[in-house]
Amino acid sequence: QKEVEQDPGPLSVPEGAIVSLNCTYSNSAFQYFMWYRQYSRKGPELLMYTYSSGNKEDGRFTAQVDKSSKYISLFIRDSQPSDSATYLCAMETSYDKVIFGPGTSLSVIP
């Protein structure tokens, strides 16, 4: 079993839809959970991070962590064409070792 699993998609939604992106993980030592967004031919950029279980909201984005189920989610409300990108979940073990999921490719169709 891989440490972090994520449906690679591609996921295609109409503009204005609510998008749900998910990751599961196997290592219960993960403490910090992050979502990175990567546009085509660019480096990833941090979108959101959460510590331990719970929800965090930032504008149209909500990150959710359920440590008991080893499951994290990113919700995007009122999706826009500019949200079209690959979304990578990431988790931190100790020091600076961050494990990335394989990414979900999202297309928002106008």
Added chain:
Amino acid sequence: DTAVSQTPKYLVTQMGNDKSIKCEQNLGHDTMYWYKQDSKKFLKIMFSYNNKELIINETVPNRFSPKSPDKAHLNLHINSLELGDSAVYFCASSQSKGSHGNEQFFGPGTRLTVL
């Protein structure tokens, strides 16, 4: 101002050659990384340096050798290039090792093609 820069952006070379990729960050960060992203977009850590000291060294062929002359620079030298080395290599930096979510800032990537 570019926060994390990499050169070159594209690198096309023959099998067996030796090549280097350079990375510089102007964010004042203590920690720098090299990642490899394969054709399936899977981003995997290779090395990490904190204040010029190697702290993460994943299972990577010893043909790959990182060098950090100072904390603002982390270079990657690859000997005897193989077809399977073709990928996008990303450099990243973060403020320090340790807790609180550790945002990593990524460079634009170096697209390496080995023929």
